[in-house]
Amino acid sequence: MIRFDHVSKVYKRGARPALDDVTIEVERDEFVFLVGASGSGKSTFLRLTLREERPTSGSVHVLGRDLSQISSWKVPKLRQEMGFVFQDFRLLENKTVLENVAIASQVIGKPRHYILSAVPEALDLVGLAGKEKRLPHELSGGEQQRVAIARAMVNRPKLLLADEPTGNLDPSTSVGIMRLLDRINRQGTTVVMATHDDEIVDQMRKRVIELKAGEVVRDQARGVYGSDR
Numbered sequence: 607m608i609r610f611d612h613v614s615k616v617y618k619r620g621a622r623p624a625l626d627d628v629t630i631e632v633e634r635d636e637f638v639f640l641v642g643a644s645g646s647g648k649s650t651f652l653r654l655t656l657r658e659e660r661p662t663s664g665s666v667h668v669l670g671r672d673l674s675q676i677s678s679w680k681v682p683k684l685r686q687e688m689g690f691v692f693q694d695f696r697l698l699e700n701k702t703v704l705e706n707v708a709i710a711s712q713v714i715g716k717p718r719h720y721i722l723s724a725v726p727e728a729l730d731l732v733g734l735a736g737k738e739k740r741l742p743h744e745l746s747g748g749e750q751q752r753v754a755i756a757r758a759m760v761n762r763p764k765l766l767l768a769d770e771p772t773g774n775l776d777p778s779t780s781v782g783i784m785r786l787l788d789r790i791n792r793q794g795t796t797v798v799m800a801t802h803d804d805e806i807v808d809q810m811r812k813r814v815i816e817l818k819a820g821e822v823v824r825d826q827a828r829g830v831y832g833s834d835r
C-alpha cells in the first residue's frame with residue numbers, strides 16, 4: 607500500500623534531513639500510528655505519500671505506483687484514491703454538511719447517481735444522518751471532524767491519511783473519532799494516522815512507527831526497538 611525505500615528528505619540544502627533514510631512498508635488493510643515529537647518528520651512522511659513533496663533520495667511507492675514515475679498531471683488522479691483528514695477539519699464554512707461531503711465527489715466529476723448514493727452512505731458511516739442541512743458552525747468539533755471524515759471517505763479510497771485528527775478535540779470526543787477510524791479500517795481502508803496523543807496510541811493497540819529527528823526509532827509491529835539498520 608505504501609513503501610518507503612531508503613527515503614531521505616532535505617528541505618533546505620545544508621539543513622538536517624526531515625526524513626533520514628526511512629524504510630517502511632505499510633500493508634493493505636493495516637492501521638498504523640505515526641508518532642514522534644514535533645518536527646520528527648510525521649507530516650513530511652504524509653506529504654511524501656501524497657506527493658505534495660518529493661524525496662531528496664530513495665523511492666516512494668503508494669497504491670502500487672512508483673511516485674517518481676508519475677507525471678504531475680496524473681497526481682490529482684492518484685490523490686483521488688486517497689482520503690485525508692486534518693487536525694483543523696478544513697470544512698467550507700458557508701456550505702452545509704451535505705454540500706461539504708458532496709463537493710469531494712463533484713470536483714472529480716463523479717456522476718450524479720454516484721453522488722446521490724455515496725453522500726448519504728458516507729454521512730451514515732460517520733453517524734451524521736439527519737444533520738445534512740447544518741452549517742459547520744452549528745456542529746460540535748467532533749461532529750465537524752466527522753464531516754471531514756465523511757468527505758474523505760465519499761469516494762471510497764483504499765487509503766486514509768490522517769494528520770492529528772484528534773488534535774483539536776477533547777478526550778471523550780477523540781475516543782468516538784478513533785472508534786470511527788477503526789471501523790473504517792475494519793471495512794477495508796488502510797489507515798495511517800499521525801498523532802502526539804500517547805493515550806490514544808496505547809488504547810488502540812495498533813502498529814506504531816515512531817520517528818525521531820527523521821529516523822525510524824521504533825516499529826512495534828516488527829518488534830524492533832532502537833534503530834533497525
Ligand SMILES: Nc1ncnc2c1ncn2[C@@H]1O[C@H](COP(=O)(O)OP(=O)(O)OP(=O)(O)O)[C@@H](O)[C@H]1O
Pocket residue numbers: 617618623624642643644645646647648649650651
Ligand atoms: N516546507 C518546509 N521547509 C523547510 N523545512 C521544513 C518544511 N517542512 C518541514 N520542515 C522541517 O522538517 C522537519 C520535520 O517537520 P515535519 O513537519 O515533518 O514534522 P512533524 O513531526 O510533522 O511535526 P509536527 O508534529 O509539529 O507537525 C522539521 O525540522 C521542520 O522544521
